Amino acid sequence: NAGVTQTPKFRVLKTGQSMTLLCAQDMNHEYMYWYRQDPGMGLRLIHYSVGEGTTAKGEVPDGYNVSRLKKQNFLLGLESAAPSQTSVYFCASRTKPWGPTSYGYTFGSGTRLTVV
C-alpha cells in the first residue's frame, strides 16, 4: 500500500548514543516533515523539507539533524541522545501546496523512542 513508512517502530537508546530514523514515502510527495509528540503538547515540528536536497528548521530543531538526499527519503538524526528526546516521532509528507486551501498530509505510524 502506498504511504509513509517509518523505521524503526521502537528503539531504546542510552544517553549520548546516536541514531537515525528513516522516513520513506512512495507517493512522489515534494514536502516531508518530522514531528515529535509529547503528552499534552500535540505534535511539534522538528524539521521539514520542501524538496530533494533542501531542509529547514521547525519549531523544536535543537538536538536533531536531517537530510533529504533522495526525494522519497527523509532522515532524522540524533547525534547525542538525551532523555528529553524521549518521545514519539512522526513523519509526514504532502504534495507541493498551491495555497492555503491545500491539504493532503499523510502520516507514518510513528517511532517510539526512549532515551535512558
Added chain:
Amino acid sequence: AQSVTQLDSHVSVSEGTPVLLRCNYSSSYSPSLFWYVQHPNKGLQLLLKYTSAATLVKGINGFEAEFKKSETSFHLTKPSAHMSDAAEYFCVVSGWMDSSYKLIFGSGTRLLVRP
C-alpha cells in the same frame, strides 16, 4: 500568526450519547482547519477538513464540524458515540510560517467512551 486551542484535555461520554470536542483557532486570514484522530499506538488519520467551502463539514465515521468565523471555533461533533471512537483527537490549523506552509496542532483531546 496562527494558533489552535483545544478546550478540553479529556472528554468522557457514554456509548450512544452525543460527542462534542471543542476547538478555537486564531488566524490572521481565512484558515484551513482539520481534525485528526489517533487511536492508541497508531498514526494520525484525517477525519475532516474545512477549506473555505461549506461551513458544515462532514467527515468519516459520522463526525462533522462547523466552522464559525464569528466565534473562531471549529468544534467536532457526532450524534452517537461508539466504543471504537475512543481515541485522541487533534484540531489543526494550517498557516504560513517562515515562508512555508505548515500544520499547527492543538494539544489534543482524549475521548473516553463508557459502555
